[in-house]
Amino acid sequence: MDQQHTDRLQAEQELAEAKETIRNKLALLPDQSGCYLMKNSEGVIIYVGKAKVLKNRVRSYFNGSHNGKTQRLVSEIRDFEFIVTSSNMEALILECNLIKQYHPRYNVLLKDDKTFPYIKITNEKHPKLEVTRRIIKDKGKYFGPYPNAYAAQQTKKLLDRLYPLRKCKTLPDKVCLYYHLGQCIAPCEFDVEQTEYDRMIQEISRFLNGGQDVVKIELQRKMEEAAEKLEFERAKELRDQLIAIDAVMEKQKITMSDALDRDIFGFAVDKGWMCVQILYMRQGKLIERHGTTFPYYGEAYDDFMTFVTQYYSDNPALPKQILLPLPPEYEQAEAADGSAAADEISSHADDVIASLHSWLKVKVLMPQRGRKSEVVTMATDNAKVMLDEKFRLIERDEERSVKASESLAGWLGLEEVRRIEAFDNSNIQGTNPVSAMVVFTDGKPDRKEYRKYKVKTVKGPDDYETMREVIRRRYERVLKEEITPPDLIVVDGGKGQISAALDVLENELGLFIPVCGLVKDAKHKTAQLMTGDPAEIVPLPRDSQEFYLLQRIQDEVHRFAITFHREQRAKSMVESKLDSIPGIGEKRRKLLLKHFGSIKKIKEASVEDFRPLSIGDKLASQIIAALGEESS
Numbered sequence: 001m002d003q004q005h006t007d008r009l010q011a012e013q014e015l016a017e018a019k020e021t022i023r024n025k026l027a028l029l030p031d032q033s034g035c036y037l038m039k040n041s042e043g044v045i046i047y048v049g050k051a052k053v054l055k056n057r058v059r060s061y062f063n064g065s066h067n068g069k070t071q072r073l074v075s076e077i078r079d080f081e082f083i084v085t086s087s088n089m090e091a092l093i094l095e096c097n098l099i100k101q102y103h104p105r106y107n108v109l110l111k112d113d114k115t116f117p118y119i120k121i122t123n124e125k126h127p128k129l130e131v132t133r134r135i136i137k138d139k140g141k142y143f144g145p146y147p148n149a150y151a152a153q154q155t156k157k158l159l160d161r162l163y164p165l166r167k168c169k170t171l172p173d174k175v176c177l178y179y180h181l182g183q184c185i186a187p188c189e190f191d192v193e194q195t196e197y198d199r200m201i202q203e204i205s206r207f208l209n210g211g212q213d214v215v216k217i218e219l220q221r222k223m224e225e226a227a228e229k230l231e232f233e234r235a236k237e238l239r240d241q242l243i244a245i246d247a248v249m250e251k252q253k254i255t256m257s258d259a260l261d262r263d264i265f266g267f268a269v270d271k272g273w274m275c276v277q278i279l280y281m282r283q284g285k286l287i288e289r290h291g292t293t294f295p296y297y298g299e300a301y302d303d304f305m306t307f308v309t310q311y312y313s314d315n316p317a318l319p320k321q322i323l324l325p326l327p328p329e330y331e332q333a334e335a336a337d338g339s340a341a342a343d344e345i346s347s348h349a350d351d352v353i354a355s356l357h358s359w360l361k362v363k364v365l366m367p368q369r370g371r372k373s374e375v376v377t378m379a380t381d382n383a384k385v386m387l388d389e390k391f392r393l394i395e396r397d398e399e400r401s402v403k404a405s406e407s408l409a410g411w412l413g414l415e416e417v418r419r420i421e422a423f424d425n426s427n428i429q430g431t432n433p434v435s436a437m438v439v440f441t442d443g444k445p446d447r448k449e450y451r452k453y454k455v456k457t458v459k460g461p462d463d464y465e466t467m468r469e470v471i472r473r474r475y476e477r478v479l480k481e482e483i484t485p486p487d488l489i490v491v492d493g494g495k496g497q498i499s500a501a502l503d504v505l506e507n508e509l510g511l512f513i514p515v516c517g518l519v520k521d522a523k524h525k526t527a528q529l530m531t532g533d534p535a536e537i538v539p540l541p542r543d544s545q546e547f548y549l550l551q552r553i554q555d556e557v558h559r560f561a562i563t564f565h566r567e568q569r570a571k572s573m574v575e576s577k578l579d580s581i582p583g584i585g586e587k588r589r590k591l592l593l594k595h596f597g598s599i600k601k602i603k604e605a606s607v608e609d610f611r612p613l614s615i616g617d618k619l620a621s622q623i624i625a626a627l628g629e630e631s632s
Helices: 004-027 054-062 068-076 088-103 149-162 192-209 212-228 231-250 300-313 328-334 339-360 370-411 464-478 495-507 543-580 586-597 599-604 607-613 617-631
Strands: 033-038 046-053 077-084 118-121 127-132 142-144 262-270 273-280 285-295 322-324 361-366 420-428 431-441 453-454 488-492 515-520 526-531 537-538
Touching: 004 054, 004 077, 004 515, 033 088, 046 054, 046 068, 046 088, 046 300, 054 068, 077 586, 088 339, 118 149, 118 192, 118 212, 118 607, 127 149, 149 192, 149 231, 149 300, 192 212, 192 526, 212 231, 262 300, 262 370, 262 515, 273 300, 300 339, 300 586, 322 370, 370 543, 420 464, 420 543, 431 464, 431 543, 453 464, 464 495, 488 495, 488 543, 495 515, 515 543, 526 543, 586 599, 586 607, 599 617, 607 617
Parallel strands: 262 322, 322 361, 420 488, 488 515
Antiparallel strands: 033 046, 033 077, 118 127, 118 142, 262 273, 273 285, 420 431, 431 453, 515 526, 526 537
């Protein structure tokens, strides 16, 4: 208890010192742009941000109120660093590089978005087409990204039929089926002129850059030519290729007359979360959209721009134009008829546009009116809908879980059932008997409250006595440590298990906690709910939310118990392997496992590795040989 008190005093002192350090450093912050790096008590960087004015932005974390997620970030900050840059542009790129370097836990890392597939033309003597998610500097030509992986595969299949580049990873000894289908030029058997490859690569590049119409005209011409020559099979093949192009492009919904390739961004924020929507427009036609949702901890628009910067940092295939929404403050200033404020915000937006343009070499726009503004609004509206759906699903799930707990209380004649503690025993042929307890609060698992038990007093597969021991151990501790008892105890089994649990609770510990049992059917699925002493079946409908809650509880506690049992069994097997080696007792066995970490590492060790443990070369050789025999 004295040690706990000492540790608490030390933690409070360290926190006070950290606050004093931060207070002193805040006074020294410059009025310049740059990046800041927030650190926790262990010196680990947990958040990286950028700012137009470092002094104002960093101070805002330690002044005023924040939402729950940002409060969590601020509560972990014990120190910070900053790097001054000469422009917003430099700050934007530096922030992106720092996030990639340190992977701060509170930053958006875009794990999903970096795995979009690309179509690649390899840079080889005999090039081929690939769909890849890895971008490397190998002089290959990359096209994409394709937010829909299926669309990327279908496009590649179409191009494979149109252009007979090689299909094999390594050249075979003779021609394959692709050659006979007219889908491979067969460089394995015939010499291919570089000019022929250049022609196909040029046409594929034109197709993937939006030139499908040109390709279709050429195919139409060839089809008509084949028909005139009465080459009907060839004409049919060309017709099928035309149909395939139309099929790949059939999802186009919205069209703009200038036929440009664009990426259109919109975002929405609520309750500390941000949703970003990207609309992909190719040749002026909207073909796909992608949305991603994540918690954010800085200023909403700054974190949105961080997302955009990271998104393009590893993307070699850029559109001709990027459309971004104006900062929300601009609309607010215009609505308040604050033309001067709106002009200032618009000027700041121009700086952002110029920075992105100079870095990406792509035209970046923040349209205020017209058709482009409408599609940006469409992206923003999609982001709002997606974020709203997320919160509605969460609320619905919470409502169903809480309601199921409340209704279960009614079925059992209880006032409320908020906290449920469930038990399950596990053993195989009586070996390594264990038990486990899981906790559900308001219908949801509370994993930090889970507990594992090694059965100490029961020999053999006696489920009733195992239940008695574990219930006794758990609720003796509840009494001793004055822990709030559960509203309901759930045991795996029927009358016998319920009776054993109630006997220990009431007759030994003087506790009166309702106990119910979950009986499984022949297929090991939850079948019935029983309660009381003598236990009776509760006629709970099997399609009810209450039954579904109990089923989830039983599945979870069974999973937890089985996992623990496997761990113990594996450990026991390791110990028995070592025990069977002459010259290895309990002391040396523990020493070996502590030093090497696992039986696998001991098997892989050399004779010299045992010398620090004062184990001679002869015994070391015997250990390695014995473990090798057991695994063979």
